[in-house]
Amino acid sequence: MAVKETSITYIDGKMGRLFYRGYSIFDLAEFSSFEEVAFLLWKNKLPNMRELESFKKTMSEHRDLPDQVMEYLTNVDPSSNPMDVLRTAVSMIGTADTSQDDIMTKSIKLTSKIPTLITAFQRIRSGEQPIPPDPSLSHASNFLYMLSGEKPTEIEERAMDVALILHADHEMNASTFACLVIASTLSDIYSSVIGGISALKGPLHGAANSEALKMFLEIGSPEKVEEYVYKRLSRKERLMGFGHRIYKTYDPRAIILRSYADKVTKLKGNHHLYEIARKVEDLAVRTLGEKGIYPNVDFYSGLVFYSLGFSPGFFPTVFASSRVVGWTAQVMEYLNDNRLIRPKAIYVGDVEKPYVPIEDRS
Incomplete structure (x- = not known):
């Protein structure tokens, strides 16, 4: 609703x-x-x-x-x-x-x-x-x-x-x-x-971009991407920065940030992280794309923030x-048209339970 x-x-x-x-x-x-x-x-x-x-x-x-x-x-x-x-x-x-x-x-x-x-x-x-x-x-x-x-x-x-x-x-x-x-x-x-x-x-909600960056740093080099990705997928583990509740194709924000990740990593001398990200993206899309799982904004945003000088915790x-x-x-x-948000819960507990005095409880 x-x-x-x-x-x-x-x-x-x-x-x-x-x-x-x-x-x-x-x-x-x-x-x-x-x-x-x-x-x-x-x-x-x-x-x-x-x-x-x-x-x-x-x-x-x-x-x-x-x-x-x-x-x-x-x-x-x-x-x-x-x-x-x-x-x-x-x-x-x-x-x-x-x-x-x-x-x-x-x-x-x-x-x-x-x-x-x-x-x-x-x-x-x-x-x-x-x-x-x-x-x-x-x-x-x-x-x-x-x-x-x-x-x-x-x-x-x-x-x-x-x-x-x-x-x-x-x-x-x-x-x-x-x-x-x-x-x-x-x-x-x-x-x-x-x-x-x-x-x-x-x-x-808010930590996937730092987890995606951690994944790139853990992989270390483009040559290790294939082994890393297939190992995670074989263990049915998530690739961070992939999939979204709403988007069933590419998150448009990821498409836009990808080009800026390319530019700032070149500028900052850590372009190998971008190369790792692109290789992960290409391999994962080929594997998961038919399921509607594509990169979301977090996949590249952490790489951009990191290259601009922000610590991952920030x-x-x-x-x-x-x-x-x-x-x-x-x-x-x-x-402008306020109504108090008062959601309901569905009760699944017991009713009419007999009260037991404290001295009689085991």
Whole structure:
């Protein structure tokens, strides 16, 4: 049963098509930017030049973190799960935000701050100082700048921008539904996003990209792919980054990210990982394609994030930094005609059991 009607995202799983507000993901990935896509998902239209420049300026003005959040990142156990740290820090941002701003403004603030939060914690736990945001840079470029301290190349910036676009929304999934359940009680947007982060932390939802990367690293060289793949399939083990509940052909996001994985691995000197991925893909598609099992977005996204400098444990946080746009857009749409989400459960237990006093229980 559908939880709501939506005009935000449409997925054609049979044909491998994905649309944001009616626009093909292929067009958005080729011509658009993350800021433009965020504007589209939140406001249901593509911005003109003046609107986009104003929107980008607003986003850049909200990148700084509250002092108490920076203090928390500095003092938290560096071995903490990055998603736990993200969840707690978002809660702290919500506590610090005592404004009467509408959900749209709070969503912009949160989307702008999360990259600062992620990069600060990755640098702190690596023994490095956080790098303040640069308001002159785009969202994607600033994200990478705060991670490394160097302004990214054009290829790196575009790869990051496209990866964020592709992860921005994906209709009704576990984390989005978690956000809606919380929002339907008329709780605040920060609480809803915390629910989404908590759901995305689960390995069945947000960890497949790091597992796919781990698979490539474990294989080690293209020459070992065939043995590895056939051994896993003979043991009926999953190939990470393959298969999707909705797509019965190629996930269009995987097709788009594949070309960027090729470019950034060449740039970073780890192109052998891309060659491994392509060989795994070709072999697995020949074996599993007739069953409708093809690469999904996670197959290449981890390789892109890794090549851009993110530690594998931070991949789900990068996912969340983009999906926060979709979560909040879906919440705002749902609240236009809100109904408390109150699902039923099917009871299968006993009834009319006799109560036994405690002294008579064996």
